[in-house]
Amino acid sequence: QVQLVQSGAEMKKPGASVKLSCKASGYSFTNYYMHWVRQAPGQGLEWMGRINPSGGSTDYAQRFQGRVTITRDTSPSTVNMDLNSLRSEDTAMYYCTRGGSSWFVFDYWGQGTLVTVSS
């Protein structure tokens, strides 16, 4: 069965960087896009960007351009998300999610990683 297992919670100070990981299993890793979506406390879902695990090409939401980098390792099947210059507004649950039948349909989700940014 498809599983996306994310790394553990992080606590960071403003200005720092954070690297999250998402390990995929149960399907052909290079056949599906992987996305990162975040959710601030009590707020809605926000798309951050995606990677094509086959070639490693990426696209990022404009508001995160220059601050976010998504990479992948094919062995093991892992997608990473780096976010730098953290500020308190980046405190959120971060999810990796697989692009399914179409690249913008998110059919499987990781359990989420809570990132807390506080001085």
Added chain:
Amino acid sequence: SSELTQDPAVSVALGQTVRITCQGDSLRNYYASWYQQKPGQAPVLVIYGNNNRPSGIPDRFSGSRSGDTASLTITGAQAEDEGDYYCNSRDSGADVFFGGGTKLTVL
């Protein structure tokens, strides 16, 4: 515009039918998908491609589209359907957008 607009909250009596809508220009060209999220849990895909249900999603969930508006309909709402519902779609480039979410209360 890539914005998707949803009503913040909707309520339905147990066993009745409720429709949750999502409006945006991009929906004229690209279909919407719908996600259910319960407190403390990751979202779950319930409808994609306007009206397709993933395996395991009850058939009381259905979707439709008319013009710039996509709808999620729950026919015979159950207590376990309470939660937040989000639509999403894409724009003509590579971006993905979510609606602001609708909180569904089953009375």
